[in-house]
Each structure stands twice: as C-alpha cells, then as structure tokens.
Amino acid sequence: MRDKLKKQEQKRRINIQETAVSEQANLLPTLVLGAGAWGTALAMAMARNGHETWLWGRDKLHCAEMQTSRENAKYLPGIAFPDALSVVDDVHKAIQNCGHVLISVPSKAFVESLQMIKPVLAARTPVSWATKGLAPDTGELLYDVARSVLGESHPLAVISGPSFAAEVAANLPTAFTVASEDGDFAKQLAGLFHSPTLRVYTTYDVLGVQIGGTVKNVLAISAGISDGLGYGANARAALITRGMAEIRRLAAALGAETETLFGLSGIGDLILTCTDDQSRNRQLGLAIGRGLSVDDAVKFVGKTVEGMHAAREVMLRARQADIEMPIVEQVCKILFEGYDPRESVQALLCREQKAELTPPVN
Numbered sequence: 001m002r003d004k005l006k007k008q009e010q011k012r013r014i015n016i017q018e019t020a021v022s023e024q025a026n027l028l029p030t031l032v033l034g035a036g037a038w039g040t041a042l043a044m045a046m047a048r049n050g051h052e053t054w055l056w057g058r059d060k061l062h063c064a065e066m067q068t069s070r071e072n073a074k075y076l077p078g079i080a081f082p083d084a085l086s087v088v089d090d091v092h093k094a095i096q097n098c099g100h101v102l103i104s105v106p107s108k109a110f111v112e113s114l115q116m117i118k119p120v121l122a123a124r125t126p127v128s129w130a131t132k133g134l135a136p137d138t139g140e141l142l143y144d145v146a147r148s149v150l151g152e153s154h155p156l157a158v159i160s161g162p163s164f165a166a167e168v169a170a171n172l173p174t175a176f177t178v179a180s181e182d183g184d185f186a187k188q189l190a191g192l193f194h195s196p197t198l199r200v201y202t203t204y205d206v207l208g209v210q211i212g213g214t215v216k217n218v219l220a221i222s223a224g225i226s227d228g229l230g231y232g233a234n235a236r237a238a239l240i241t242r243g244m245a246e247i248r249r250l251a252a253a254l255g256a257e258t259e260t261l262f263g264l265s266g267i268g269d270l271i272l273t274c275t276d277d278q279s280r281n282r283q284l285g286l287a288i289g290r291g292l293s294v295d296d297a298v299k300f301v302g303k304t305v306e307g308m309h310a311a312r313e314v315m316l317r318a319r320q321a322d323i324e325m326p327i328v329e330q331v332c333k334i335l336f337e338g339y340d341p342r343e344s345v346q347a348l349l350c351r352e353q354k355a356e357l358t359p360p361v362n
C-alpha cells in the first residue's frame with residue numbers, strides 16, 4: 001500500500017515538473033536550428049503568432065545577411081521576417097536560454113545537431129524536429145536516435161505533413177501534424193503554430209508520422225521518374241496508390257497505427273510531393289525520367305533531396321521486417337545500381353498477378 005502511494009506521489013511530482021516544463025516552453029523563446037527553407041518558414045509562422053523565435057544557421061555569412069535584410073533571401077526571397085523573429089549568432093547561449101529547440105536540418109545532419117545541443121541543453125527542455133528521414137546507414141527512426149542521444153528527460157515531438165516551406169512562409173492555408181508521446185507538449189507545440197492560415201493537428205503516433213514522412217519522399221522520386229518518362233496520369237495514380245500500400249505494410253510491420261497513414265502526414269504528404277513540382281524529390285525523379293544521369297539530376301536540382309538518402313534505409317527496414325516494397329526497391333536500383341528507369345517500370349508491371357483485396361476467411 002505504502003509503495004503504491006509512493007509511486008502515485010512520484011507520478012504526481014513528475015506531472016507537476018512536466019507541466020512546469022511545458023508552460024516554460026510556451027513562455028520562453030523557441031530556438032530553430034537550421035536556417036534553410038523549412039526552418040525559416042516554421043520560425044516565421046511562430047513569430048507571426050507573437051512567439052519570440054530565434055533562428056540559427058551554421059553559415060555565418062548567410063546569418064549576417066538575414067540580420068541586415070530581415071528576410072532569408074537565399075531560400076525564401078521577398079518575404080519579410082516578423083518582428084518576433086531574430087537571427088542569433090551565439091548558438092550555445094541560445095540553447096541554454098530557450099524554452100524549446102526545434103531542429104530543421106537535413107537528416108544527414110540530425111545527430112550532429114543533437115550532439116551540439118546535448119551538453120548545453122537545460123534538463124527537461126523539450127526538443128522537436130521537422131526533419132524527414134531515417135538515420136543514415138542504420139535506418140533508425142529519428143525519434144529513437146533523439147532518445148538515445150538526449151536520454152529520457154526531454155519531451156520530444158515530430159512535425160510532419162503536407163507543407164511546402166514557400167507556401168507556409170507566404171501564409172497560404174496549410175495543415176500539418178505534431179506527434180509526441182507527451183500529449184501536453186504536442187498541444188503546446190501545435191499552439192505555437194496554430195493560426196487562421198495554419199491548422200495544426202496532434203497525435204501520439206510518432207512512429208506512423210515518421211514512416212509516412214520518410215517513405216513519401218522515395219515515392220515522390222518514383223512519381224517524378226514516371227512523369228519524366230511521359231507515362232501519364234494513370235501511371236502516377238497507380239504509383240501513389242500502390243506506394244501507399246507499401247507505406248502501410250512497413251508501418252504495420254513496425255507497429256504504427258494504420259489510421260495515421262490516412263492522415264496529413266501519410267496520404268496528405270504523399271499526394272503533395274508526388275503531384276506538385278515544388279517537391280525537390282519529384283524534381284529529381286523528373287530529371288532522371290527525362291534522361292539525366294542520377295549524378296547530373298542531383299546537380300541539376302541542387303537542393304536537399306531526402307528521398308535519395310532515405311531509399312536505401314527504407315529498403316533495409318523492409319528487408320528486416322520481411323515485407324515487400326517493390327516501388328522503393330526499383331527506385332533504389334535506379335539511384336544506386338544504374339538501372340534504366342524504363343526497365344524498372346517494366347519490372348514493376350511484369351510482377352506476378354495479385355489481388356488488391358481478398359475475401360475475409362470465415
């Protein structure tokens with residue numbers, strides 16, 4: 001009995017501490033790490049809501065330019081920073097004094113960012129990220145990477161969904177999802193962004209949100225390749241739909257909620273990036289489909305293309321889970337084994353006949 005009461009008291013204290021941390025996250029400024037397109041757009045969205053936001057980028061010259069011009073002319077030209085947004089120089093001081101860190105760097109720089117904040121981050125300061133992808137080589141989910149680097153004490157959250165940076169920066173209507181195992185933190189983080197032009201939904205399914213946001217990038221490359229080859233709208237719709245089946249299989253195998261894949265971070269982001277030319281993953285596919293070599297296509301796009309990094313790791317996770325992801329497999333063959341995209345499409349079409357749905361067994 002005494003043990004039970006002790007445990008209840010401990011739980012109550014943890015709750016009080018967590019509430020204090022969460023309230024602090026709302027009052028103290030948010031530090032955004034990564035002054036690319038997405039980090040800047042998210043920083044602008046929070047600052048427009050009056051939340052004091054600090055933006056840090058590793059390129060000192062770029063930061064100095066942003067301080068002077070009050071815009072990010074490199075990634076989001078012509079959109080002025082709100083008053084509550086400042087570009088900071090001293091990242092260590094900012095990490096120590098902020099109420100929440102939001103990481104928005106490419107997946108290859110994610111661990112490096114966690115390692116940079118870890119020694120200076122105050123205990124229990126919440127950390128979120130908008131990075132989409134898996135850990136290079138190991139294919140670990142970024143949530144697991146963050147937990148193992150930062151330990152158990154920091155509330156963590158993932159931001160994902162159909163949201164091109166340029167449209168968010170331009171204040172065009174957008175909806176995305178915040179996922180966290182800590183429901184209070186999810187709500188508070190969503191509240192920092194929520195506005196008449198930005199609807200932010202919350203969920204606890206961090207796994208499903210990360211899988212959707214990662215695999216859709218690989219599938220956007222496949223849709224781009226198909227469109228670059230001139231294969232038409234039927235082929236694109238088939239790739240999106242069968243691609244969705246691949247996402248669902250991986251998500252189910254890893255223990256995510258199927259429902260999540262039918263939400264903003266799943267089908268929402270898949271449709272966005274497979275169909276709109278703002279997507280850099282789709283742009284890479286288009287260039288390959290139109291005849292450029294993979295190397296030349298990467299140079300031609302010249303921007304962050306997460307699907308190029310995620311493709312191998314997604315395939316690795318699929319093999320570990322013993323599931324088929326034929327579209328992702330063909331994208332890997334084109335990107336890394338020199339396959340001709342036409343051969344890959346043939347390989348997909350020539351797969352054995354299959355049922356889309358089989359009757360339930362009584």
Ligand SMILES: NC(=O)C1=CN([C@@H]2O[C@H](COP(=O)(O)OP(=O)(O)OC[C@H]3O[C@@H](n4cnc5c(N)ncnc54)[C@H](O)[C@@H]3O)[C@@H](O)[C@H]2O)C=CC1
Binds near residue numbers: 106107113130132163
């Ligand atoms: N651009 C978009 O519309 C969206 C992007 N995302 C995701 O956000 C992440 C970042 O993408 P973007 O901002 O678009 O990329 P970006 O290419 O516009 O900018 C990336 C920024 O990260 C910086 N960077 C690279 N390595 C770094 C490091 N080690 N430390 C600090 N900064 C570093 C670069 O200097 C650059 O400023 C990606 O995972 C992407 O998939 C998610 C949703 C929308």
Ligand SMILES: O=C(CO)COP(=O)(O)O
Binds near residue numbers: 305
């Ligand atoms: O994730 C995105 C929008 O939700 C951005 O997609 P790209 O990285 O393909 O440009």
